[in-house]
Amino acid sequence: MQSINMELVQYSELFLLIAAFVYTAAFMLFAVDMIRSSATIRRVEAELAAENMTERQLVSSGAGEAPRDQAPHQQVPSEELVDEEMAYLGTRRPFANVAVALSVLAVAAHAFAVASRGIAANRVPWANMFEFLTTGALVVAAVYLLVLTRKDVRFLGTFVLGLVVTMMVSATIGFPTPVAHVQPALQSPWIAIHVSLAVMAISLFTLTFAMNVLQLIQHRRELAQAAGSTRSGWQFLRLVPSAISLENWAYRMNAVGFVFWTLGPLITGAVWAEEAWGRYWGWDVKEVWTFVIWVVYAGYLHARATRGWTGNRAAWLSIIGFGCIIFNYAVVNVYFPGLHSYAGLPD
């Protein structure tokens, strides 16, 4: 077996640290953008008011009337602040934009760190819990940036980057694992397919978790507004699309995540289990939880087609599904004895 390139490992660790710091900076800037939402909204309102003003001046100047007094404090309807299809409307959010730029930098450093770790060990860089988390965080951040190129999902930045930073920190604190070769049970081409699909699925579920939580918050706000509440509440939510828009987008991503979960953990997992352990399904704890998560998300997809179960209840199912994923990862891997003893944790 080829030796591990320790020099490359050191570079990998350095870049992982850099990525973590830059992510943290991006997270903080997204948070600042969130806090400054009301300022952003006021600016947009002022711009819109100014536009209206010039238009009216043009109209009224002909009639020789004095321009009517404009009310710049008038609330701009939310449709003008966000697009339901999450298209870019040209709202300037400098802090968020710098945060996005930093995220790009961080993802580049992170990608280098993950790739060099894999090259150093001459295998896929997701063979233990530390690597699973760091690779997962990379995919979450990369998918988020990918979506950002098409859609204005800057409103998700604080949540996504927060989750990414959490994943990086818990990998380092909870599951620090030195680079090493993998044990014979993991030496199979299936590790590349099975685990990468699991990472993809979990990354998508992570993003939809953030969206579904926002959906619930947004729904409460919409209810309050419909009930005639004049309380302006959390200004940030005015820059977030409507609950139903969030729900639809979360559904589309969950559908993709569900396919990944079916093919990855479930089907290729069973195929690999047959090859390594002799049976395709044996209700090992990890298999149980893979099944539970699959059923919960299947329930979510069905809830979308059941009267009285759309909207908030479906969102809760998606959130519960993500809770099961976290439980499966953080609790089942560590505390439940089973065949998936790959965690690389000290006994």
Added chain:
Amino acid sequence: MAEKRENTYLPAGHRDAPEAAGSTDAPAGSSRAEVTPPALGVRGMLRWAWTQLTSMRTALMLLLMLAVAAVPGSIFPQRVQDPFSVDAWIEDNPGVGEVLDFLQFFDVYSSVWFSAIYLLLFISLIGCILPRAKKHWQLMTSPPPRTPRRLERLPEFGALELQSTAAGDPEDGPKAQQALQDAAGILKARRYRVEVRDAAATDGAEASGSGDSAGSAGSVGAERGYLKESGNLVFHVALVGVLICVALGSMFSYRGQKILVEDEGFVNALVAYDSFHPGAYFSEDQLQPFSVQLDDFERVFDRESATNFGQPLDFTADVTTQLGPEGEPQSQELKVNQPLTLDDARVFLVGNGYAPEITVRDGAGDVAFSGPVVTRPDDPVYTSMAVIKAPDAQPEQLGFVGLLLPTAQDTGEGLSVSVDPELGNPQLQLNSYYGDLGLDEGNPQNVYVLDTEGLEVLNSRDEEAGGIVLSEGETYELPEGMGSISFDGVRDYIAIDVHYNPAQQGVLFFALTALTGLILSLFLRRRRAWVTVETTPAGRTLVRYGLLARGEDFRLRDENIALRAQFEKKWPVRAPEEDS
């Protein structure tokens, strides 16, 4: 976005699938009343029960219950995996253990309640897909639905007025009939199933407010994405297929475990197994008479890494296999993740360890036991549990319990531990006992456990004689003239599993079919389109079109835009008049 929800097409076979626009947003409580059983006869009750069972809400509830019911199987030890831990759990938790055992918490996946949930779920599923399949078949074999009266009320709608000048200008738009054919062609190219209807068949559209029914040239009805519903049905049918294959597999499969010490052979026959788990309909002639012999076993450990020194990197067993007594012996490699396929059975390498060769002589000097003793490794450095039973020893039966240390190192306190998994300095540390080992009554005993109760201690660290410490090639004389024990050498052993499951290819086939169906049903778009063409009183050709989505479709607007672009490319379209 609210319109989107209205047009959401939902599985029609489910009786509580929302049909009316906006009903999806009705609060959950509003339909509770439906659930009250009406006062009906037995048939009525059965019909009602069937309706309830096959409803979407019930299916969803059963799904969620299945998820919850699966969880205890990960919390409590399960008999299918480890019957010994189940017994230990019940012993450690008297009272609770028995109750949970009665409630089948240690056999969750074959329990009455778990089976009830998934069987009900599958009955509900079948009851749901049968009417859906019928309805889908009817739709597939019939033309696209009738053209609605008011296309402008559809979620996506557009109208184009084509250029027309009186004098046969080459810039002229096509006449109404030609436009209709063009529209049909465009829709067909966009992979719609298309039907062109003449004005008489388009009576619905005729009545649409234009007032000039004579001007209608007919309409086009089109639908695409039938595969979405087909995929959905295939997905659910394939799940039934998976379940059937799983059931077949558990009936006709078998699995068995065998430990093979170096140079030992194994013939696939019932008596040869250490443990054997047949399916319900297993018969002994299913066992193909192949044989496997372990010639050599090699372990590779990490010798470079500072952090993972001694971690296993590779296990390779060189085996000789033979298919039947007349078969040609074949040398093969058996590794983790690389099982052997012999006849229809699969042979897996699931464990390995050391088997020290021991000779026990009794007080009379006769050999009471001689051979390799399979030890059970308990940690990464292969500190292995050894149990030796010599019931033939005279005058007293002898038993030994202790450890094999592959590379023993003195800790400085008179105690040795193993520091490496390879055989650097193999050492046996044993306690010895004499008395009745309890083997004579014929009760089955675990060969890896010596019940020391009722035995007299000969050697142990607490005794005057001390424990037995043996290096390779050494012999120890037992106290009180009870005999001697020699450590002659160490051989390797492997643990193999033999599995036979004739239905597992079927499970894989149906799982992949289900996946294909799932992808089709989730990502295909099912749409209907209608185009009407009429000649306006001004003599121009007016084309209207409308789009309707069935099921989740977030890109209906894009379809509208694409369709309009194609129409505009095909025909010279009049700019909309400013003042009208």
